[in-house]
Amino acid sequence: MIRVWRLLLFAYRADFRRRHGAEILAAIAAERALPRYRGAAGSIRHAFHTAIDIIVSAVRQRLAPRREKFFRSRPMDTVRQDVRYALRQLARRPGFAAIAILSLALGIGGNTAVFGIVDSFVLHPFAFPDASRLLIVGRSFPKLSAGTDFIEVLSPAEYEDIRQARSFARTAAFDLGNRNISGGDVPDRVFTAFLIDDPFPVIGLAPFLGRGFTADELKPNGPPAAIISHRIWVSRFHADRTLVGKTIRVNGNAATLVGVMPPALLLVGTDLWLPWGATADRVPRNMRNFSVIARLARGESLASAEAELAAIAGRIAGDHAAQFPEYTGWRLVPQPFAHAVLQDARPAGLLVLGAVALVLFIACANLASLMLARASGRQRELAVRVALGAGRGRLAQQLVTEIAVLAAAGGAAGLALASVAIRASNALVPAQFTSFGLAASVNARIAGWCLLSTVAAVFLVGILPALQSGRTEPNDSLKQDARSTGGGRSARRLRQGLIVGEVALAVVLALGAGLLLRSFLNLQRVDSGLDAGSVVTMRLTLPQEKYRGGDAINAFFEELARRVEELPRIERAGLASQFPPQAFIRFRVIVDGAPPPAGPTLPAAYVTVASRGYIPAIGMRLRAGRLFDERDSPTAPHVAIVNDAFVSRYLGGRAALGTRIRVGNDPQKAAPAEIVGVVANTVNAGASSAPMPEVFVPMEHGRDAWNQLFLIARTNGDPAAAVAAIRQAVAAIDPDQPIYAVQTLSQAFETDIVTQRVSAALVTIFAAVALTLAAIGIYGVTAYSVRTRTQEIGIRMAMGAERRVVVWMVLRQVFALVAAGLALGTGAVLALGPFAGSLLFGVTPIDPVTLASTSALLGAVALAAAWWPAWIASRVDPVVALRYE
Amino acid sequence: MSPRKAALRHPLSLSVTHILLALADGALHGYAIKQAVEERSAGEIRLGPGTLYEAIQRLEDAGYIEEESARDQPRDGQEAQRRYYRLTPDGWSVLRTEIRHLARVVDHARAHARLRRAGLT
Numbered sequence A: 001m002i003r004v005w006r007l008l009l010f011a012y013r014a015d016f017r018r019r020h021g022a023e024i025l026a027a028i029a030a031e032r033a034l035p036r037y038r039g040a041a042g043s044i045r046h047a048f049h050t051a052i053d054i055i056v057s058a059v060r061q062r063l064a065p066r067r068e069k070f071f072r073s074r075p076m077d078t079v080r081q082d083v084r085y086a087l088r089q090l091a092r093r094p095g096f097a098a099i100a101i102l103s104l105a106l107g108i109g110g111n112t113a114v115f116g117i118v119d120s121f122v123l124h125p126f127a128f129p130d131a132s133r134l135l136i137v138g139r140s141f142p143k144l145s146a147g148t149d150f151i152e153v154l155s156p157a158e159y160e161d162i163r164q165a166r167s168f169a170r171t172a173a174f175d176l177g178n179r180n181i182s183g184g185d186v187p188d189r190v191f192t193a194f195l196i197d198d199p200f201p202v203i204g205l206a207p208f209l210g211r212g213f214t215a216d217e218l219k220p221n222g223p224p225a226a227i228i229s230h231r232i233w234v235s236r237f238h239a240d241r242t243l244v245g246k247t248i249r250v251n252g253n254a255a256t257l258v259g260v261m262p263p264a265l266l267l268v269g270t271d272l273w274l275p276w277g278a279t280a281d282r283v284p285r286n287m288r289n290f291s292v293i294a295r296l297a298r299g300e301s302l303a304s305a306e307a308e309l310a311a312i313a314g315r316i317a318g319d320h321a322a323q324f325p326e327y328t329g330w331r332l333v334p335q336p337f338a339h340a341v342l343q344d345a346r347p348a349g350l351l352v353l354g355a356v357a358l359v360l361f362i363a364c365a366n367l368a369s370l371m372l373a374r375a376s377g378r379q380r381e382l383a384v385r386v387a388l389g390a391g392r393g394r395l396a397q398q399l400v401t402e403i404a405v406l407a408a409a410g411g412a413a414g415l416a417l418a419s420v421a422i423r424a425s426n427a428l429v430p431a432q433f434t435s436f437g438l439a440a441s442v443n444a445r446i447a448g449w450c451l452l453s454t455v456a457a458v459f460l461v462g463i464l465p466a467l468q469s470g471r472t473e474p475n476d477s478l479k480q481d482a483r484s485t486g487g488g489r490s491a492r493r494l495r496q497g498l499i500v501g502e503v504a505l506a507v508v509l510a511l512g513a514g515l516l517l518r519s520f521l522n523l524q525r526v527d528s529g530l531d532a533g534s535v536v537t538m539r540l541t542l543p544q545e546k547y548r549g550g551d552a553i554n555a556f557f558e559e560l561a562r563r564v565e566e567l568p569r570i571e572r573a574g575l576a577s578q579f580p581p582q583a584f585i586r587f588r589v590i591v592d593g594a595p596p597p598a599g600p601t602l603p604a605a606y607v608t609v610a611s612r613g614y615i616p617a618i619g620m621r622l623r624a625g626r627l628f629d630e631r632d633s634p635t636a637p638h639v640a641i642v643n644d645a646f647v648s649r650y651l652g653g654r655a656a657l658g659t660r661i662r663v664g665n666d667p668q669k670a671a672p673a674e675i676v677g678v679v680a681n682t683v684n685a686g687a688s689s690a691p692m693p694e695v696f697v698p699m700e701h702g703r704d705a706w707n708q709l710f711l712i713a714r715t716n717g718d719p720a721a722a723v724a725a726i727r728q729a730v731a732a733i734d735p736d737q738p739i740y741a742v743q744t745l746s747q748a749f750e751t752d753i754v755t756q757r758v759s760a761a762l763v764t765i766f767a768a769v770a771l772t773l774a775a776i777g778i779y780g781v782t783a784y785s786v787r788t789r790t791q792e793i794g795i796r797m798a799m800g801a802e803r804r805v806v807v808w809m810v811l812r813q814v815f816a817l818v819a820a821g822l823a824l825g826t827g828a829v830l831a832l833g834p835f836a837g838s839l840l841f842g843v844t845p846i847d848p849v850t851l852a853s854t855s856a857l858l859g860a861v862a863l864a865a866a867w868w869p870a871w872i873a874s875r876v877d878p879v880v881a882l883r884y885e
Numbered sequence B: 001m002s003p004r005k006a007a008l009r010h011p012l013s014l015s016v017t018h019i020l021l022a023l024a025d026g027a028l029h030g031y032a033i034k035q036a037v038e039e040r041s042a043g044e045i046r047l048g049p050g051t052l053y054e055a056i057q058r059l060e061d062a063g064y065i066e067e068e069s070a071r072d073q074p075r076d077g078q079e080a081q082r083r084y085y086r087l088t089p090d091g092w093s094v095l096r097t098e099i100r101h102l103a104r105v106v107d108h109a110r111a112h113a114r115l116r117r118a119g120l121t
Helices: A002-011 A014-032 A039-066 A075-092 A094-123 A156-163 A199-203 A230-235 A302-320 A337-341 A346-377 A379-387 A392-428 A444-470 A474-479 A489-525 A549-566 A614-618 A644-651 A719-733 A745-752 A754-788 A790-798 A803-839 A848-874 A878-883 B003-009 B014-023 B030-040 B049-062 B089-111 B113-117
Strands: A134-140 A168-182 A188-196 A225-228 A247-250 A253-260 A272-275 A291-296 A331-336 A535-541 A570-576 A586-591 A604-610 A622-625 A639-643 A660-664 A673-679 A694-698 A708-715 A740-744 B065-067 B084-087
Touching: A002 A014, A002 A039, A002 A444, A014 A039, A014 B030, A014 B049, A039 A075, A039 A392, A039 A444, A039 B049, A075 A094, A075 A392, A094 A346, A094 A392, A094 A444, A094 A754, A134 A302, A134 A337, A156 A168, A156 A291, A156 A302, A168 A199, A168 A272, A199 A291, A225 A247, A291 A302, A302 A331, A331 A337, A346 A392, A346 A444, A346 A489, A346 A754, A346 A803, A379 A392, A392 A444, A489 A754, A489 A803, A489 A848, A535 A719, A535 A745, A549 A570, A549 A708, A549 A719, A570 A614, A570 A719, A586 A644, A604 A614, A614 A708, A639 A644, A639 A660, A644 A673, A644 A694, A660 A694, A708 A719, A740 A745, A745 A754, A754 A790, A754 A803, A754 A848, A790 A803, A790 A878, A803 A848, B014 B030, B014 B049, B014 B084, B014 B089, B030 B049, B049 B065, B084 B089, B089 B113
Parallel strands: A188 A272, A225 A253, A604 A694, A639 A673
Antiparallel strands: A134 A291, A134 A331, A168 A188, A168 A247, A168 A291, A225 A272, A247 A253, A535 A708, A535 A740, A570 A604, A570 A708, A586 A604, A586 A660, A622 A673, A639 A694, A660 A673, B065 B084
């Protein structure tokens, strides 16, 4: 907020700002702490009072040298007087006031709403203090090209090494799993984090109730303790405040409930926190299950942390590479928490924010043009007042006050509009965001943005009319007669210029919306390579305490696949470690007999562990060879299936079937697998990326057991009923085993392109608003010009001009302005297009279809807006028009 | 006396009078002036930060108050050096005139029979 105030100080004269600025800011901060500004409402009140105070005193100060009677009136008097005068003026023209307030409400409200949404999900997604200093530490193998794009896990021993880093003030690590929790009515299966170290100080939030874990509780065999999420506390324990310190049951064992997480905090969606309760030396170095979070120490940066982690990674490699070859050349990668957990929606967010700023510009241009029209109508009034001794500054102040009154009303309406829109926007948000506890809501930052937009609007709208009024020459204006109050030539030029600008901005938005819409449609049309039909997907994570070793895990999953396939509603079912459109596990690949790679990047591919049923269940097409079957028993020779992308990228014309490949962190040491099948490409890296090489290996041959797999089931119609049946099948094998992340394959595809969908939808809405505003602007200027030319039109008609000619005369002018705007806007899109590259798919910024349809739409809008005034002009009765005088 | 000064001198606005009055006790820094004014007016006059410093600047320009030579240096955790202001002889005289004038107004009001009946004094 202090940045906003510092910015607002520029309203003062520079010398004043230099002398008093720091003290004013200090005073604002001191005020903020007063009891009367406590709470959320208080902070909004404080922001409001301070903004008014600065603006009012700045206006007074700027006008000071010209004001002769300084101390005679109380400082607020002239402002009050002006406000009263402005209200009277506006009451006399309610139509004008309504249009003005509506335009501003749309502009400011839209701006605030979008800022609110972008702020909640992109700029400040997590309500943690100093959220940008909260990091996730992952690992990467730089030669495998792709960076980290999900939370990568580390082993406890690696965490112990990272914990030594001096770049971090605090660190914590958590493994994820599921636990039964009881103490409420029914035992509940909840998503659980098992913690090494207390996460509260790392995240920077205090518990809502109680405390975090003590060092004792975190030790092996320490007193059992548990922390629950706010939502579970409410839903399961009826928000019972006396619960802290009492015993709840976790998996049937007693544990003391020591704390409740604050409502805004859901660590990657977990509802229960338990101490891990083991030590790093009990687990092998390569059992990587822990996500590591860290808070940067004071004075440290991401770069310095990166450098220190590089040194640590190097040390680990030196000590352990002999035993664990994957350490060779590995890196530890720190990433801002929000960036690691959410997809980076920043470009889309900023694009949408930019688009809505254009809407505000258009709204302001509209209003400025209306004000100019009115100002020139009031030329004589102003001239009289100048002649009677009113200072120019005083007149400008009057005008600005009038705009400020309008803007205040528009801003208030805009804030109301925005808060409705922001709440409604939560429905648009994909589940992957809401599961982190993210939701858009109105906060002080958003109110501040609304205020800033309002102030910007006052400035944008006020500057031209104020300059114009400063030019009033009483002599000239008073000599003119009433007829020519249409304003001088310069005022008319200015209004026309504003229309051109407005149309240009609307064109930018309309073209942008068209391009984004076409991109989105193209993305939807991308051939997924699959038959998504009625496929459901869900995730199962087997607890490691219960399922020790690959045999137990494989036995569970094989039994599950068998039982599920026997269900009447299921056509095929299979298990896989990942599935399109979001594959993420990739390993290095070596093709036996191929020359060693020349480039800087080693061959890598998505490696998917799959059961026999996976490929047919998800509907992948077999191109050649065979699928996995009973021949691929655990003792049989290793085999693999690859996709077309793999064949074309790495096999270079060789026959795929029979070729031997090795995959793994250290493929040299991996057992070779013979390619027995080739499948068609799928959108395994998302619809907007080209298909990536992918290797499927049978579940039976997975060297490391995968305790977390997705179940993919092709149903014969009703996915919901099928899910219920699958749940029963799971429970029949292990009643404690939950399934989660249940979604249909189609939903997964929708989520994949949600950023494009939301930005296309929002920009389209803005474009519609922008076109509406531009239409209002065109209508206003045309109607005004017709009114001032009534006499001229009357004379023309008296001389025999036909109605058709009069209509054309009016429309011609409008079309000239619109054409100029169209050219300008198109040019801007062409210039800006490259920056939107990553958001466009299958269209270039110079897209003839979009361009043509936008031009046609704009022509239609302009015609509609100008038609009525043109028609009115053609109905002018020459007799009446000439009698006008 | 210049016409500008004459215009400035009389009558002063209420908040300006309060600011001068606050400084009659001795030099104060900006925020202390604000607090003193709020206290004396029983919260009736609230000076926002911008209004406060704008008034201070005006009074300084008019020569009614002046900055004392720096009193305290910025300490740790204190962003800006605070300026202390005190009344000039001109300021004293304008305050005296104003108080005398206000006293007369109040005297007249008290002596006014109808106001007394209306319970206004």
